[in-house]
Amino acid sequence: MSKPRILVTRRWPASVEAALSQAFDATLNEGDVALDASQLREALLSYDAVLPTVSDRLPAALFEGDAVRSKILGNFGVGFNHIDIAAAKSKGIVVTNTPGVLTDCTADIAMLLLISIARRGGEGEREVRAGAWAGWRPTHLVGTKVTGKTVGIIGFGRIGKAFAQRCHFGFGMDVVFYNRSLVDPAEAARYGARQLPTVEDVLGAADFVSLHCPGGAENRHLMNAARFATMKPGAFLINTARGDVVDEAALISALEQGTIRGAGLDVYEAEPHVPERLRALDNVVLLPHLGSATEETRTAMGMKVVDNITAFFAGREPPDRVV
Numbered sequence: 001m002s003k004p005r006i007l008v009t010r011r012w013p014a015s016v017e018a019a020l021s022q023a024f025d026a027t028l029n030e031g032d033v034a035l036d037a038s039q040l041r042e043a044l045l046s047y048d049a050v051l052p053t054v055s056d057r058l059p060a061a062l063f064e065g066d067a068v069r070s071k072i073l074g075n076f077g078v079g080f081n082h083i084d085i086a087a088a089k090s091k092g093i094v095v096t097n098t099p100g101v102l103t104d105c106t107a108d109i110a111m112l113l114l115i116s117i118a119r120r121g122g123e124g125e126r127e128v129r130a131g132a133w134a135g136w137r138p139t140h141l142v143g144t145k146v147t148g149k150t151v152g153i154i155g156f157g158r159i160g161k162a163f164a165q166r167c168h169f170g171f172g173m174d175v176v177f178y179n180r181s182l183v184d185p186a187e188a189a190r191y192g193a194r195q196l197p198t199v200e201d202v203l204g205a206a207d208f209v210s211l212h213c214p215g216g217a218e219n220r221h222l223m224n225a226a227r228f229a230t231m232k233p234g235a236f237l238i239n240t241a242r243g244d245v246v247d248e249a250a251l252i253s254a255l256e257q258g259t260i261r262g263a264g265l266d267v268y269e270a271e272p273h274v275p276e277r278l279r280a281l282d283n284v285v286l287l288p289h290l291g292s293a294t295e296e297t298r299t300a301m302g303m304k305v306v307d308n309i310t311a312f313f314a315g316r317e318p319p320d321r322v323v
């Protein structure tokens with residue numbers, strides 16, 4: 001029997017590409033250039049499986065008609081808001097993701113952003129690189145202390161919990177969170193955290209607000225102008241979740257006007273586009289979507305995709321099936 005034809009839309013860790021090439025009739029994206037909409041449509045028509053990443057937009061229009069050949073999308077990532085899940089489901093296409101293996105690394109990046117923005121690490125780094133550092137002085141790049149401050153987490157899933165643990169047990173912070181469903185207080189306490197009833201309660205209490213909820217329609221622009229106005233004066237925003245959770249234009253205004261003190265961002269509304277007004281600000285630390293970017297994690301993510309599509313083509317239930 002011939003091997004299933006699969007398309008890997010970007011370069012993946014070499015060991016994962018080798019595993020895929022061994023088990024499947026795999027087409028790799030040697031040039032590592034993002035595919036456009038017509039190439040993705042063509043892929044859905046020609047391959048048994050497409051293995052996309054967050055940089056591949058798969059809206060409903062790409063799934064239209066009877067000619068779609070793909071039976072499974074093995075997404076390289078835990079977030080899948082770049083895929084129109086309802087459209088895939090209506091075509092009977094299985095979608096899988098890679099939960100669990102990127103929890104710690106993404107929580108680490110949120111911590112990096114929190115400390116960098118509080119302690120003005122980005123500004124200092126830029127100054128040294130520019131050869132503009134004039135030497136130590138008591139008033140130079142003075143930031144804000146982290147220990148003893150309150151962090152507010154929006155979304156208490158795996159990554160929210162790992163971040164809470166770091167903040168409370170590692171950095172002596174008070175941790176409050178908002179979560180759509182009720183979390184057992186004993187479970188929350190294991191992460192040094194306590195649940196508050198509303199997003200507004202968290203925003204009003206926190207010196208640092210960190211987003212850990214999924215992207216997509218349900219949380220689109222959860223952080224908007226009205227909510228920035230309810231944050232504590234002098235508070236910071238951290239976003240390692242998805243760009244669309246934040247109304248970026250409202251964030252830029254809040255930063256420019258001093259409604260909030262700063263932001264640490266790893267994700268953006270229209271990646272890889274980062275608005276010039278945002279890039280012009282000093283009170284932001286901007287990373288290029290690095291949450292899961294460690295050798296260990298990217299390999300583990302890839303191996304999860306291998307497991308998912310292997311199970312699917314062997315007639316078994318994929319372990320990380322979304323629909």
Ligand code: DGY
Nearest residue numbers: 054076077078079292
């Ligand atoms: C994820 O896994 O969701 C990362 O953000 C990369 O897509």
